[in-house]
Amino acid sequence: MDAEFARKELYDLVWSQPMRTVAASLGISDVALAKHCQKADIPVPNRGYWAKKQSGKPTVQIALPPRFPGASDRIGQTKYNNYWDPDWAEKFKDITIPPAPTFDEDLCSVEERCRKLVGDIRCRRKFEPAHPLVAKLLAHDEERRKEFTKWHYNSCAPKYDGGTARRRLLIINALFLAATRLGCRPSMNTSKYVEEPGGNRDLWITIGQAHVGFTIEPIKSKKVGHSDRLCLSFGSERLGTKTNRCWQDNNESQLENQLTEILVQMLLTAETSYRDRLVQRREWIINRRSEAEAELKRQLDEAERKARELQERLERERIRRLLSQAKALDRANQIRTYVESARLRFAEVPMTQAEFEKWASWAQREADRIDPLKNGTIGLTIKEHSAGTPEADH
Structure with a gap:
């Protein structure tokens, strides 16, 4: 039985409708329901009770006897199982804290x-x-x-x-x-x-x-x-x-x-x-729920910390790439300036015009290869920056 009842609740339920009807609503057989009632010392209607009641004949409802000393007042499945899983905090944060236990009889x-x-x-x-x-x-x-x-x-x-x-x-x-x-x-x-x-x-x-x-x-x-x-x-x-x-x-x-x-x-x-266990159980639920709230806050703080660290790491990586591209552009410009300077002083170089032009063409290609404006890396960087920092567009 998935539901959980107090003895009085289940007693009232089995005396309000036939056992088969009550059992069907709980998803169990009437035999299983009768066993639950017997274990909890809950009297159930005798055979023929509902037929007599329907025909208007007098019927007698057996009174619910006092709970046996030490016996539980709860019947059915407890609501507080399996909360030691990795996601226990998420499951436990919405658990309702039961009211402080009260008892019909004092110990005397x-x-x-x-x-x-x-x-x-x-x-x-x-x-x-x-x-x-x-x-x-x-x-x-x-x-x-x-x-x-x-x-x-x-x-x-x-x-x-x-x-x-x-x-x-x-x-x-x-x-x-x-x-x-x-x-x-x-x-x-x-x-x-x-x-x-x-x-x-x-x-x-x-x-x-x-x-x-x-x-x-x-x-x-x-x-x-x-x-x-x-x-x-x-x-x-x-x-x-x-x-x-x-x-x-x-x-x-x-x-x-x-x-x-x-x-x-x-x-x-x-x-x-x-009685002591009921009080301790309620205190345990209160403490466990408090621990769940603290755990969820810790998880949120941890997630925010990791997000900040990731953002800081990405920013450092962007700056590193920016400086690397600036250096590459500077080196490319240095190569082009060097080639032009060498061209102006070609007469001082002991080589043929064809050999010089071959070398100059290779040097120009190398300058274009490392130049972020030529090889397209600056365009990818700008797009990545715009996607990651919308405020940069303003």
Whole structure:
């Protein structure tokens, strides 16, 4: 879809005309339009809606639900692609600066809505059910268990049968299942060669257009006999995105009992990230347009400079030719004067009249050859000057 719409704009459009009519006007199929609407959580008329409306029967228009935290409000192709080409400045100078982004909900209202969406997350003591990504790690554990039974090497021992590693994976499983239920997309490196536990296995949950990363790492206890505490932090120290948002086991509550608040804050982080990106995008467009105007001015100044240099070079070349022709005329006149002087003093020259006339004829031809008035070069120069400097005619 070449056009770009806000969710509300596309919602109003699909409820104003049948889907096929709207899709045809946009140059796409009704199936593609339905996919765009589904991705943006825009309800569309049910089958038979327009027939009922045409026959005067009562119909119900489904209200547009609030935008999911972190999801984009724009549907379709962005207008700001491919502006790094050599002629990017010319393309970008006329781009309209979008208005400052506004939002229907303040962040407090979004947080309240997130709490209703998340509900209450409970961390089970067993992987029943197991999220598909967690199930892969458990499958690797089964392979290690078989190897351990066969060889009894500690390096082959299962990782998730107990202890901190099992707690950690149960927490991940609970968060991933809850996020998936909301339509978010968890991700995790499921390689069997990643060490556990620790922060080497980066965890991510894609919420709308935002990717919220986090780690769950053990904190070594300084007291003898006390088990390690777990700490969940947003971002990744390995990737340099660690933040100060963290939750950990404490005397009042274990990490398992804080998962509801953690997921709520993940949703809120995704929404904040989306809003910040909109502001940054607008600032980028403003700066890029300013850079385009500066670049076009630079190109114009450069073109004018080159034109001046070319004109100055042409003028220098004209003067050089003018001086060269003046010298040629002077040399031609010198030759003719010399020949005439020699003719007057022919008696002093030890040669015959025929020999002298032969030499004089050759010298006269040479004088005519270099004479700009005789060889026509002065005419070409005058025509070129008249064509290049119209003011010379006045």
